[in-house]
Amino acid sequence: MAPISIKTVLISESVDPRCKAILEENGIRVTEKQNMTKDELIAKIKDYDGLVVRSATKVTADVISAANNLKIIGRAGTGVDNVDVPAATKKGIIVMNTPSGNTISAAELTCALLMSLSRNVPQAAMSMKQGKWDRKKFMGAELYGKVLGIVGLGRIGKEVASRMQSFGMKTIGYDPITPPEVSATWGVEQMSLEQLWPQCDYITVHTPLLPSTVGLLNDESFAKCKKGVKVVNCARGGIIDEEALLRALESGQCGGAGLDVFVEEPPKNHSLVEHPNVISCPHLGASTKEAQARCGEDIALQIVDMVKGKNLVGAAFCFGFCPHLP
Ligand SMILES: NC(=O)C1=CN([C@@H]2O[C@H](COP(=O)(O)OP(=O)(O)OC[C@H]3O[C@@H](n4cnc5c(N)ncnc54)[C@H](O)[C@@H]3O)[C@@H](O)[C@H]2O)C=CC1
Numbered sequence: 001m002a003p004i005s006i007k008t009v010l011i012s013e014s015v016d017p018r019c020k021a022i023l024e025e026n027g028i029r030v031t032e033k034q035n036m037t038k039d040e041l042i043a044k045i046k047d048y049d050g051l052v053v054r055s056a057t058k059v060t061a062d063v064i065s066a067a068n069n070l071k072i073i074g075r076a077g078t079g080v081d082n083v084d085v086p087a088a089t090k091k092g093i094i095v096m097n098t099p100s101g102n103t104i105s106a107a108e109l110t111c112a113l114l115m116s117l118s119r120n121v122p123q124a125a126m127s128m129k130q131g132k133w134d135r136k137k138f139m140g141a142e143l144y145g146k147v148l149g150i151v152g153l154g155r156i157g158k159e160v161a162s163r164m165q166s167f168g169m170k171t172i173g174y175d176p177i178t179p180p181e182v183s184a185t186w187g188v189e190q191m192s193l194e195q196l197w198p199q200c201d202y203i204t205v206h207t208p209l210l211p212s213t214v215g216l217l218n219d220e221s222f223a224k225c226k227k228g229v230k231v232v233n234c235a236r237g238g239i240i241d242e243e244a245l246l247r248a249l250e251s252g253q254c255g256g257a258g259l260d261v262f263v264e265e266p267p268k269n270h271s272l273v274e275h276p277n278v279i280s281c282p283h284l285g286a287s288t289k290e291a292q293a294r295c296g297e298d299i300a301l302q303i304v305d306m307v308k309g310k311n312l313v314g315a316a317f318c319f320g321f322c323p324h325l326p
């Protein structure tokens, strides 16, 4: 691959300091500026050859249109749904991410939410802080022997499966791309969603946010689930339809939800977060020292590889070159 000239990079979110250090060691000037408004980003972006983001910076078509020198958008993390990839590709801007850097962290938070849902840990901890000693209200249920449905059997779905199997859960799943014979080797039996919904005690979603995954769990699918099913979303807000979830929680069709992500972040509508059977986190799936160190370092090294003209195929997802990738 021909080398790409990148002399200036803007880091617009809190990214591990190794990212800046690696870029600077390779002669790239780095500016760190967080919490910019959209107008500030539009005004600044023309001064940079590269942009490094996490999930909060919305790299929309109008930002890209103002980015006259931009050659690379580096996502220090997995999901690129905050970047208008088709607009970037049209302008010849490469979009790349660090897809495996935060897999373990996101899987571990998913497991933490599943365990918290089974034993009401956050609610019990809150009641202790209020000076209460309520041993009846927080009666739980074992995960052992229960059925976990995993929708999306990619990197995170696979790691969640192996961890929850160690608790004695039966893992079933659905993925349109991962072959059933492959997931079977990790102990996940694949089936259609129609077959999956009624079998699950717990459901966790691990797909990207795509037109085909918006509202995957909606009124219709909740109605097909076991009464009291518990759900986790550590992937993207909207994969579980928020209004349908609230209705299912209110009717008891859904017995509890663990949510790390929201359609709007931070959520303006607090009805879900405030529901007594909802446990929520402010998008913390990737927020560990280890994940941030990997993602910050990986994205910087990938940018440096581009500058040096190294072929990245196989080392990272380069959405600008492979626009067909999810
Ligand atoms: N909460 C957080 O902080 C984090 C969230 N994420 C999110 O987790 C999600 C999954 O990440 P990875 O496992 O690394 O991605 P991945 O690309 O390895 O796996 C996603 C899987 O979803 C499958 N899929 C696509 N459409 C589907 C559909 N309609 N139904 C069922 N499966 C479908 C794909 O075939 C693929 O196997 C992404 O949305 C990502 O942004 C990732 C890291 C941290």
Ligand SMILES: O=C(O)C(=O)COP(=O)(O)O
Pocket (backbone or CB within 6 Å): 054, 055, 056, 076, 077, 078, 079, 080, 102, 283, 284, 285, 286, 287
């Ligand atoms: O990597 C992902 O897809 C995530 O959702 C993590 O987002 P963050 O980097 O923590 O803003």
